[in-house]
Amino acid sequence: MLNNENHYQLFRMILNKESDGPYDGVMGMAFIEIKQLTKHFRDALKPAVDRFDLETEQGEIITLLGPSGCGKTTTLRMIAGFEQPSSGRIAIGGQVVHDDHFSLPPEKRGIGMVFQDYALFPHLTIEKNVMFGLGKWKTKEKKERTKEVLELVGLSQFADRYPHQLSGGQQQRVALARALAPRPNVILMDEPFSNLDAGLREKMRYEVTNILRKTNTTAIIVTHDQKDAFAVSDRVVVMNEGVVQQVAAPREMYRCPKNCFVAQFLGKTNIITGTLADDLKHVYTHIGRVCLPEKTKALLDQVILSIRPEGCRLVDEGRYCGEVENVIYSGEYQELQVKVRTGEGGYESMILYAPIEQEIESGQMVSFDIAPELVALVEQ
Ligand SMILES: Nc1ncnc2c1ncn2[C@@H]1O[C@H](COP(=O)(O)OP(=O)(O)OP(=O)(O)O)[C@@H](O)[C@H]1O
Ligand SMILES: [Mg+2]
Numbered sequence: 001m002l003n004n005e006n007h008y009q010l011f012r013m014i015l016n017k018e019s020d021g022p023y024d025g026v027m028g029m030a031f032i033e034i035k036q037l038t039k040h041f042r043d044a045l046k047p048a049v050d051r052f053d054l055e056t057e058q059g060e061i062i063t064l065l066g067p068s069g070c071g072k073t074t075t076l077r078m079i080a081g082f083e084q085p086s087s088g089r090i091a092i093g094g095q096v097v098h099d100d101h102f103s104l105p106p107e108k109r110g111i112g113m114v115f116q117d118y119a120l121f122p123h124l125t126i127e128k129n130v131m132f133g134l135g136k137w138k139t140k141e142k143k144e145r146t147k148e149v150l151e152l153v154g155l156s157q158f159a160d161r162y163p164h165q166l167s168g169g170q171q172q173r174v175a176l177a178r179a180l181a182p183r184p185n186v187i188l189m190d191e192p193f194s195n196l197d198a199g200l201r202e203k204m205r206y207e208v209t210n211i212l213r214k215t216n217t218t219a220i221i222v223t224h225d226q227k228d229a230f231a232v233s234d235r236v237v238v239m240n241e242g243v244v245q246q247v248a249a250p251r252e253m254y255r256c257p258k259n260c261f262v263a264q265f266l267g268k269t270n271i272i273t274g275t276l277a278d279d280l281k282h283v284y285t286h287i288g289r290v291c292l293p294e295k296t297k298a299l300l301d302q303v304i305l306s307i308r309p310e311g312c313r314l315v316d317e318g319r320y321c322g323e324v325e326n327v328i329y330s331g332e333y334q335e336l337q338v339k340v341r342t343g344e345g346g347y348e349s350m351i352l353y354a355p356i357e358q359e360i361e362s363g364q365m366v367s368f369d370i371a372p373e374l375v376a377l378v379e380q
Helices: 005-015 072-080 126-132 139-152 168-180 198-214 226-232 250-255 260-265
Strands: 032-039 049-056 061-065 087-092 095-099 111-114 186-190 218-223 235-240 243-248 270-276 282-285 288-291 302-307 312-314 320-329 334-341 347-354 365-370 375-378
Touching: 032 072, 049 072, 049 235, 049 243, 061 072, 061 198, 061 226, 072 087, 072 111, 072 186, 072 218, 111 168, 126 139, 126 168, 139 168, 168 186, 168 198, 198 226, 218 226, 226 250, 235 250, 235 260, 243 250, 243 260, 260 270, 260 302, 260 375, 270 347, 282 302, 312 347, 320 347, 334 365
Parallel strands: 061 218, 061 235, 111 186, 186 218
Antiparallel strands: 032 049, 032 087, 087 095, 235 243, 270 282, 270 302, 282 288, 302 375, 312 365, 320 334, 320 365, 334 347
């Protein structure tokens, strides 16, 4: 709920916009185009956001994913116009909204913003909260549009209630309805799911994406949760220390992480070094020869592999074997920490996932194979 005057001011700024409806788009042209966007806060040693590049299509849902402090919110605030970039260029729907010589104020950018705490006005009903989003519209049109968006988010029956009479998920849908009401070109959402418990979070991921898809709204969503990012987005932007690490669709990003950071940030993985074989399809490592999903174009002999735990399949006479050190039960699967034997008589500690129905205890010997599809060559 709204608890700070700053928020209120920001919100007023966006809402004073008189919308002309969604941008029709030009075929073949990026809808949002961000080039070399940089923010260097005064006295900071490094930029909070360093030469951020991104191009999106209209209707695309993008998430910015990364650890705390990596520059996600700062990027979002620069796109919205609340934070002045140090350098770089932003265009929306073919119109430059920021470059080194010019900066369009937030209320003129056609952007709807959903804040992390939803920023609903506690003294206004749900209907009035949404109508507030329509600033200078005529009263009749405001009422009609409010009815329409409340229907869209499935909250028509709550129009006369106050925010405190709604659940967290319902409040979030009100915030989304309010942001969508003026038919913005772009919706920006900062950690929209972080206040919700696990069950509701999953439901809201589904509902929010449905609503964004139905309205063909381009959205940039900030999250530090990999599951949120994978569930809602067409493409994910992984950031670390202000720098974009990789931009890719969830499946591609998980299977082919570009570097160790991305591989380790997107779930558990085993990082193992080795030497590339002459056939360019295998890597000699401490634990034995590991097969790649396809011939690599890597130019170096010394390479790093990311091997996903779910790619290590327990079998009776597998190529690799080791002793189970620890079993962690998660409900959906068992995570095994295994001391895998190396050729030199030592061992390499690895993580494997095993189906829950398999009885496995610490101290037990296991053998396994590695599915090449879940092996990736990564950069340092
Ligand atoms: N107004 C500011 N003045 C100075 N430094 C700032 C300011 N706002 C953010 N920073 C710094 O910029 C960096 C990026 O902050 P940002 O809020 O964008 O991170 P974030 O990725 O959104 O993190 P979180 O997941 O914790 O919300 C941090 O080091 C932060 O301390
Ligand atoms: Mg943040």
